[in-house]
Amino acid sequence: xxxxxxxxxTPLRVVLAAESLRFTWPGVKTPCIDIEAFRITAGESVFxxxxxxxxxxxxxxxxxxxxxxxxxxxxxxxxxxxQLSSAARDRCRVAHVGYIFxxxxxxxxxxxxxxxxxxxxxxxxxxxxxARNGSSxxxxxxxxxxxxxxxxxxxxxxxxxxxxQQQRVAAARALIGQPEVxxxxxxxxxxxxxxxxxxxxVLLTACVENHxxxxxxxxxxxxxxxxxxxxxxxxxxxxASTAMAVDA
Numbered sequence: 154x155x156x157x158x159x160x161x162x163t164p165l166r167v168v169l170a171a172e173s174l175r176f177t178w179p180g181v182k183t184p185c186i187d188i189e190a191f192r193i194t195a196g197e198s199v200f201x202x203x204x205x206x207x208x209x210x211x212x213x214x215x216x217x218x219x220x221x222x223x224x225x226x227x228x229x230x231x232x233x234x235x236q237l238s239s240a241a242r243d244r245c246r247v248a249h250v251g252y253i254f255x256x257x258x259x260x261x262x263x264x265x266x267x268x269x270x271x272x273x274x275x276x277x278x279x280x281x282x283x284a285r286n287g288s289s290x291x292x293x294x295x296x297x298x299x300x301x302x303x304x305x306x307x308x309x310x311x312x313x314x315x316x317x318q319q320q321r322v323a324a325a326r327a328l329i330g331q332p333e334v335x336x337x338x339x340x341x342x343x344x345x346x347x348x349x350x351x352x353x354x355v356l357l358t359a360c361v362e363n364h365x366x367x368x369x370x371x372x373x374x375x376x377x378x379x380x381x382x383x384x385x386x387x388x389x390x391x392x393a394s395t396a397m398a399v400d401a
Contacts, residue, residue: 163185165194168333168366169216173225175392176215184223185211187392191384196364198357200380202371207386207393209370210255213336216368217250218242230333248276250364251327253337257319259326261312265302268311269293269325272332279330289329296325297356301348317341324356331363338370354380 176186183206193199193216203209207320214220215227218234221242225235230249234242246252249271259268273280273289283289290322298305311319320343327335341349353376357392360367369380377383387393 158326159199165193165197168195168230168353169228169368170303171212171216171222171225171227174215174222174227175224176211176220176222178291184392186215186222186390188225188390189212189214190390193334193366194366195380196361197269198360198367198369199382199384199385200369200371200377202374203386203393205372208390209386210338212253212386212390213252213338213368213370216338217252218246228372230244239328239356244276247272248278249333251329253323253333253335254339254395257323259311259319259322261311262310265307265309265311265314265322266290266293267296268322269297269329272301272325272330276330281330283330292329293325296359297322297357299359300325301351317345317348320344321352324352326364328356332365335360335365337367339372340369341371341373341376349373349376355387361389 171188171191174186174188174191175184177184198392201209211220215222218227218229218237221235229245232245237245260271270289270293273283280289283292286292294307302318302321306314306318311322314322320340324340327337340356341352344352356367357379359365
């Protein structure tokens with residue numbers, strides 16, 4: 154067999170995996186997540202969609218170890234989140250996951266640049282990766298330039314920015330240091346069409362260049378074609394499909 158054929162047949166590395174996953178919010182009788190299997194491979198771009206209330210944001214929190222499953226297993230790079238302490242989950246997350254939260258989670262009194270550099274402050278791995286071609290500050294500035302954020306805003310506190318500007322800062326923070334996984338929860342909701350397309354260009358290109366897997370949640374079906382795989386969450390989440398059947 155040729156070298157090329159051998160490379161083509163090499164299985165892709167699984168970076169995120171959920172198996173027999175169940176999660177129920179405290180005080181609620183029925184689970185909101187019930188997924189038999191869901192896997193993300195290195196470098197893969199996944200568009201995750203579904204109606205409101207089907208568990209999209211909850212699933213992202215479980216994949217990133219922000220929440221821990223009641224049953225089953227969620228693993229990042231082979232590490233089972235449930236087997237790690239809260240502090241260890243935080244360290245693992247900041248080292249390997251870039252998360253664009255729906256509410257951004259910027260530190261309001263820090264500058265734009267300092268917010269982008271936060272992952273590098275908490276992870277030696279992200280700092281080293283960001284500084285591969287210079288310094289982490291230069292990488293942060295490069296990402297903000299790519300996001301189209303005017304340089305005269307970079308020293309402002311995050312609370313002084315518009316919602317759309319904050320969204321782009323949150324994306325730059327998620328991308329710095331080439332994390333293996335980028336998780337994005339409705340990251341284009343506050344952007345106009347031109348900004349949305351430019352944002353997607355930067356995000357998708359950065360993930361390809363860094364071989365980062367991307368899990369992207371959105372209601373905007375117009376952008377679905379830009380992703381390699383589409384997942385309708387109610388089709389894999391038995392809790393959501395059951396709830397929708399009852400509502401119908």
